[in-house]
Amino acid sequence: MKTKVTELFKIKHPIIQAPMAGGITTSKLVSAVSNAGGLGMIGAGYLSPTQLREQIRDIKKQTSNVFGVNLFVPGVYSIDEKAIDSANKLLAPIRQMLSIPTPNTVSYDDSGKVFEEQVQVLLEEEVAVCSFTFGLPSSSIIDEMKRQQIQLIGTATNVQEAISCEKAGMDAIVVQGSEAGGHRGTFNDNYEGSLIGLMSLIPQVRDHVQVPIIAAGGIMDGRGLLASIHLGAEAVQMGTAFLTTIESGAHPIHKKAILVATEEETVVTRSFSGKPARGLKNRYIEELQPFESDLPDFPIQNTLTQDIRKAATNQENAHFMSLWSGQSPRLAREVSVEEVMNSTIAQAEAILKNTLNLI
Amino acid sequence: MKTKVTELFKIKHPIIQAPMAGGITTSKLVSAVSNAGGLGMIGAGYLSPTQLREQIRDIKKQTSNVFGVNLFVPGVYSIDEKAIDSANKLLAPIRQMLSIPTPNTVSYDDSGKVFEEQVQVLLEEEVAVCSFTFGLPSSSIIDEMKRQQIQLIGTATNVQEAISCEKAGMDAIVVQGSEAGGHRGTFNDNYEGSLIGLMSLIPQVRDHVQVPIIAAGGIMDGRGLLASIHLGAEAVQMGTAFLTTIESGAHPIHKKAILVATEEETVVTRSFSGKPARGLKNRYIEELQPFESDLPDFPIQNTLTQDIRKAATNQENAHFMSLWSGQSPRLAREVSVEEVMNSTIAQAEAILKNTLNLI
Numbered sequence: 001m002k003t004k005v006t007e008l009f010k011i012k013h014p015i016i017q018a019p020m021a022g023g024i025t026t027s028k029l030v031s032a033v034s035n036a037g038g039l040g041m042i043g044a045g046y047l048s049p050t051q052l053r054e055q056i057r058d059i060k061k062q063t064s065n066v067f068g069v070n071l072f073v074p075g076v077y078s079i080d081e082k083a084i085d086s087a088n089k090l091l092a093p094i095r096q097m098l099s100i101p102t103p104n105t106v107s108y109d110d111s112g113k114v115f116e117e118q119v120q121v122l123l124e125e126e127v128a129v130c131s132f133t134f135g136l137p138s139s140s141i142i143d144e145m146k147r148q149q150i151q152l153i154g155t156a157t158n159v160q161e162a163i164s165c166e167k168a169g170m171d172a173i174v175v176q177g178s179e180a181g182g183h184r185g186t187f188n189d190n191y192e193g194s195l196i197g198l199m200s201l202i203p204q205v206r207d208h209v210q211v212p213i214i215a216a217g218g219i220m221d222g223r224g225l226l227a228s229i230h231l232g233a234e235a236v237q238m239g240t241a242f243l244t245t246i247e248s249g250a251h252p253i254h255k256k257a258i259l260v261a262t263e264e265e266t267v268v269t270r271s272f273s274g275k276p277a278r279g280l281k282n283r284y285i286e287e288l289q290p291f292e293s294d295l296p297d298f299p300i301q302n303t304l305t306q307d308i309r310k311a312a313t314n315q316e317n318a319h320f321m322s323l324w325s326g327q328s329p330r331l332a333r334e335v336s337v338e339e340v341m342n343s344t345i346a347q348a349e350a351i352l353k354n355t356l357n358l359i
Numbered sequence: 360m361k362t363k364v365t366e367l368f369k370i371k372h373p374i375i376q377a378p379m380a381g382g383i384t385t386s387k388l389v390s391a392v393s394n395a396g397g398l399g400m401i402g403a404g405y406l407s408p409t410q411l412r413e414q415i416r417d418i419k420k421q422t423s424n425v426f427g428v429n430l431f432v433p434g435v436y437s438i439d440e441k442a443i444d445s446a447n448k449l450l451a452p453i454r455q456m457l458s459i460p461t462p463n464t465v466s467y468d469d470s471g472k473v474f475e476e477q478v479q480v481l482l483e484e485e486v487a488v489c490s491f492t493f494g495l496p497s498s499s500i501i502d503e504m505k506r507q508q509i510q511l512i513g514t515a516t517n518v519q520e521a522i523s524c525e526k527a528g529m530d531a532i533v534v535q536g537s538e539a540g541g542h543r544g545t546f547n548d549n550y551e552g553s554l555i556g557l558m559s560l561i562p563q564v565r566d567h568v569q570v571p572i573i574a575a576g577g578i579m580d581g582r583g584l585l586a587s588i589h590l591g592a593e594a595v596q597m598g599t600a601f602l603t604t605i606e607s608g609a610h611p612i613h614k615k616a617i618l619v620a621t622e623e624e625t626v627v628t629r630s631f632s633g634k635p636a637r638g639l640k641n642r643y644i645e646e647l648q649p650f651e652s653d654l655p656d657f658p659i660q661n662t663l664t665q666d667i668r669k670a671a672t673n674q675e676n677a678h679f680m681s682l683w684s685g686q687s688p689r690l691a692r693e694v695s696v697e698e699v700m701n702s703t704i705a706q707a708e709a710i711l712k713n714t715l716n717l718i
Contacts, residue, residue: 159622195537197536197557197577200576202582204622224558230589
């Protein structure tokens, strides 16, 4: 299936694996997607520049096809000691249940410095594609990356953000619908209004930008691929569909939770990281729900809850893990990346052939 | 364009006009849709049996094509005097601003009795199609309507509700995505979890029911029609797209508000009726937002706010009107019903022909 996006990124199929941060996008997953004709993506949001460089080199050994990297663009945040104290008080009983100590101090990385170093790694390692979440980098970074012919992808959750992405020089835009799992990419501060379903969002964005659109959110198979293309997208980005594959680095507990979930079980929460993200509702989310709006900003809350998520994962305790998922868990399958890729394309082509009877 | 739904309802195009209650679905609108080859629908939720009978007869004079009626299925609600007093206190300053008196008592119709009389009207007037919102009627009503060969449509916002609709004997199911304007049709009490985007909802419902699906939510043109069909629907129901047509009975202020709105301006609120519904955010919604969860049940809150909505409409004061809208206001146009119908079908067919290059 050929579209503007397959030409732009030199890939066979218009399918991009969502850059899920936090250990899910292992080299095995990324290279499997690229080897199967899609675009594998490293979710590098939480990787140090050194870890990122190592993974890029590792993937190059496993595929000669194009792959990409996603970076979190650092935003403005305040270190509000009172909010941190309140959050730690809320987290104390959870830490106790998981038998982990209350940290005396927590150190916060200078995310601006990390981001610039990550960009340097991409330039040095000659990565072909880079996508950005949570905003847009400075024009000097964009210019430098463009000079080295890195294809740039912005992330938008509404029309205004998409226009900003195009103006900044992005070569394509991930348009993230309300259906999407994981972090909301919203960066224009209107979080509530930016939970827009893809049926509404894709055509409205399409009418306001010229660059190719990559639809993201709830897309799991050939039906979603074809629908996205007909709404105005030139490719899809699939997250949950790849999260449960054999090659994914997601914890088996996380995979299983998605495989048995229904479409009604996800919620959008700030409780894990300080930024809204969609995941399966569990005890942790429920306990922090009344305090959602008082929690510290991203990435402070993310740093605060790191020990909890780590301990919960080690103890295989799904009640306190972040179980990111889109709104289509019933369509998730525990199969190989190749099976996801091939069945998606085959289904889209079969539906298209059948639909000809309509006219 | 032929689908199972066009055969079932004996219509030319798989387009159903959403049964928007509250004066929008005038005989002019309903008959224009049916005359243009779609299925016009009376939103009869707030009509008395006599008004409903008159409108049915009126429409029959204006079209010989099939049209339908939507009924609100009465649910259980409590008359909580304390909640009513609190609500009236919140509404007092708004009534003052609009120069309307505080009502001493408000009478509540016996919605169960009204519903049964509405059903009798449909049977007597031999209406061809009846859709239900907010639940399913008793099996005796369903049996009686089926004996008279009325085609029945249920409304579902999640997979479980769709399964219930099929089990109850519905001939088709409106699958309402989170994008939809107006009232949420949710009846299994999981309101928060039932705001599911159509990209996720249609395929997950499709895999669990056999009867035709009618997609609803944010669909405004041929792109949405084609995408819905590829996701697994056999027709679409369009609300906002018909609300702004010349033939619609919506107040000009309401139409204009949609025509200038962006996709980020809608919210889901209980503040007008007691049931969650999507509309353009205005001062009324903002003022009642902190008290959302304390407001009386539907239809109590709806009855309480009737005078406010009426006065605001008469005074052309958009701050206090219920400006229902789906998430695609940027795609709304002030054109004729015929133009909406023809351009939707023409666009869908053109896209389909172009897409053949993909394979």
